[in-house]
Amino acid sequence: MIKINENFLKLQDSYLFSTIAKKVSEFQKENPDAKIIKLGIGDVTRPLAKSVITAMQKAVEEMGNGETFRGYGPEQGYEFLREKIVEVDYQKRGVDISPNEIFISDGAKCDCGNIVDIFGINNKVAITDPVYPVYLDTNVMSGRTGNYNSETGKYDKMIYMPATAENNFIPAFPAEVPDMIYLCYPNNPTGTTLSKEELAKWVQYAKEHSSIILFDAAYEAFITEEDVPHSIYEIEGAKEVAIEFRSFSKTAGFTGLRCAYMVVPKELVGYTENGQEISLHSLWNRRHGTKFNGVSYPIQRAAEAVYSEEGQKEIKENIEYYLENAKTIKNGLKEAGFTVFGGVNSPYVWLKVPDGMTSWEFFDKLLKEANVVGTPGVGFGPSGEGYFRLTGFGTKENTAEAVERIKKLWK
Ligand code: PLP
Numbered sequence: 001m002i003k004i005n006e007n008f009l010k011l012q013d014s015y016l017f018s019t020i021a022k023k024v025s026e027f028q029k030e031n032p033d034a035k036i037i038k039l040g041i042g043d044v045t046r047p048l049a050k051s052v053i054t055a056m057q058k059a060v061e062e063m064g065n066g067e068t069f070r071g072y073g074p075e076q077g078y079e080f081l082r083e084k085i086v087e088v089d090y091q092k093r094g095v096d097i098s099p100n101e102i103f104i105s106d107g108a109k110c111d112c113g114n115i116v117d118i119f120g121i122n123n124k125v126a127i128t129d130p131v132y133p134v135y136l137d138t139n140v141m142s143g144r145t146g147n148y149n150s151e152t153g154k155y156d157k158m159i160y161m162p163a164t165a166e167n168n169f170i171p172a173f174p175a176e177v178p179d180m181i182y183l184c185y186p187n188n189p190t191g192t193t194l195s196k197e198e199l200a201k202w203v204q205y206a207k208e209h210s211s212i213i214l215f216d217a218a219y220e221a222f223i224t225e226e227d228v229p230h231s232i233y234e235i236e237g238a239k240e241v242a243i244e245f246r247s248f249s250k251t252a253g254f255t256g257l258r259c260a261y262m263v264v265p266k267e268l269v270g271y272t273e274n275g276q277e278i279s280l281h282s283l284w285n286r287r288h289g290t291k292f293n294g295v296s297y298p299i300q301r302a303a304e305a306v307y308s309e310e311g312q313k314e315i316k317e318n319i320e321y322y323l324e325n326a327k328t329i330k331n332g333l334k335e336a337g338f339t340v341f342g343g344v345n346s347p348y349v350w351l352k353v354p355d356g357m358t359s360w361e362f363f364d365k366l367l368k369e370a371n372v373v374g375t376p377g378v379g380f381g382p383s384g385e386g387y388f389r390l391t392g393f394g395t396k397e398n399t400a401e402a403v404e405r406i407k408k409l410w411k
Contacts, residue, residue: 007143010155014133016379020363027367036367037402039329039390040375042188042348044253046321048302049314052252055305059298073294076285077104077261081300084307085261089246095233101265101281103288104295104303106258108218108247112182113138114291115214115243115262118283119180119270126159126178128171130189130380130387132216135182153382162383163190165352169341170198177209183232184216186223189380189389190350191326191342193228199235206241210271212280213242218260221251221319223345239265243280250347252306252315259295259303322347325399326392332403333390336410347392350377354410362388370405 020040028036062068076082082099090097105111112134125139136158139145146156154160159178161171169192183202186193194202206213215232223230232242244263248254268280295303305311330343333351343349353362359376366372366388377387392399 005141005143007141010140010145010147011137012148014137016133016375020373020375023364023367024373031371034371036371036373037394037398037405038373039394039399039402040373041391041393043255043393044250044318044322045393045395046253046318048253048257049306049311049318051305051308051311051314052302056257056298056302059301063297070297073297073300075289075292075294076100077102077295078297078300081304082261084304085246088307088312090231090233093230093234095231097233097239097263097265101263103262103264103284104300105260105262105288105292106295106299108216108245108249108260108262109134111245111260111262112214112216114287115284116142116144117287118280119212120273123179124157124159124176125180125182126161126174127182127381128163128184128187129160129382130163130377130384131182132184132188133380135184135214135216136381139180153378160381160383163187163192164383164387165339165341170194173205177211179209179211180214181206181211182214182216184218186219186228186346187342187348188219188346189348189375189377189384190387191344191346191348191389192350193223193225193345195227196229196235197227199229199232203232203235203238203241207237211241212268212270213238214245215242216245218245218247219250219346219348220246221315222323222347224323225345228345233263233265239267241268243268243284248303248306251319252303252311253318254303257299257302259299321396322392324392325394325396328396328399328403329390329392332407336407338410343392349390349392351388351390353377353386353388357386359385359388365409366406370402370409372402372405 082102086099127135145158159174163169163171220230232238247260264281264284266281269277326343329349330340333340339352341350359378363376375389377384
């Protein structure tokens with residue numbers, strides 16, 4: 001008789017975005033004339049850069065020509081892309097990473113989810129709270145947590161590190177020492193960051209406890225402030241304790257194309273039950289080469305074009321557009337009397353909902369009275385209760401109008 005992986009039964013329905021969609025569609029049905037503005041989305045809306053399209057078209061032509069056709073590529077990614085990544089994303093920032101420490105993939109979501117394969121089932125896992133749900137759910141699926149507790153909104157055995165206004169969104173070291181530590185900066189959903197000094201404390205902590213940091217830098221391109229690290233490897237010694245995830249999704253609008261990469265430094269080690277040191281790079285190389293057959297050639301050429309002079313200029317324009325929207329939201333909400341976080345090094349604005357309201361009550365009020373859609377903070381974890389996420393990924397016009405409506409409502 002076929003048995004299932006019962007860990008899947010512990011998973012909670014990912015009811016956040018489906019509940020939002022249901023509420024929005026019911027409201028629209030009852031109010032067909034309402035012009036609803038959606039600022040809840042975490043997806044980009046600007047079209048791809050011209051240089052990306054041109055590179056992809058050229059690569060498609062090559063695939064149709066017997067002399068330049070390519071079949072399976074290297075599972076780890078083509079050298080042309082890995083070398084560009086190293087040069088622009090790392091060497092230019094004074095970070096020494098070699099191309100064979102880069103693994104090209106079809107998304108940071110898959111990377112964050114797949115990396116758990118190489119770690120033992122008894123590792124203790126820590127996530128910040130609120131959190132990008134993939135880190136949590138993939139550890140539930142693979143059996144590193146206990147059951148969900150509906151009273152606390154937490155899974156047993158998972159270590160939650162609250163990041164709220166009370167601690168300035170800087171999570172404290174947990175009481176129980178974790179082996180795997182997920183950090184995402186600039187953060188989704190709060191839009192907040194860690195300074196170099198704060199991140200250095202985590203690197204030191206991981207060294208002291210022989211833990212690993214899984215550092216998600218999917219929003220690195222939105223950093224505008226000097227003291228905010230773009231890569232964890234800007235911190236000395238981080239190559240001994242950290243894996244980094246990067247994505248072209250938000251950086252260059254690749255959410256529909258799919259390309260990302262992971263950095264697994266050669267220095268990184270894990271341990272067997274007997275205490276023997278094992279290279280994590282070689283484990284991941286084995287995992288990646290066995291279960292993944294590489295990102296398509298035209299997409300890797302498209303990603304390479306992001307690093308050209310023209311490509312860099314074009315993607316910066318799009319990022320500035322989203323950041324400008326985030327600024328409009330942040331400033332407008334402040335004028336309306338809200339306490340607001342993020343939005344400076346991130347497309348995400350995280351606001352405190354008015355006293356006495358829950359995240360979902362605020363969601364309903366905003367939808368019904370301002371026809372604006374955002375994301376209730378509690379959907380990202382119990383410490384997100386009392387907060388709300390708006391994003392800069394809409395159009396400039398819709399963003400400005402949404403902010404005006406909210407201001408009118410709270411005048
Ligand atoms: N990491 C974070 C923090 C994200 O917010 C997202 C997407 O929203 C991803 C990873 C996924 O990126 P990708 O499109 O490369 O799978």
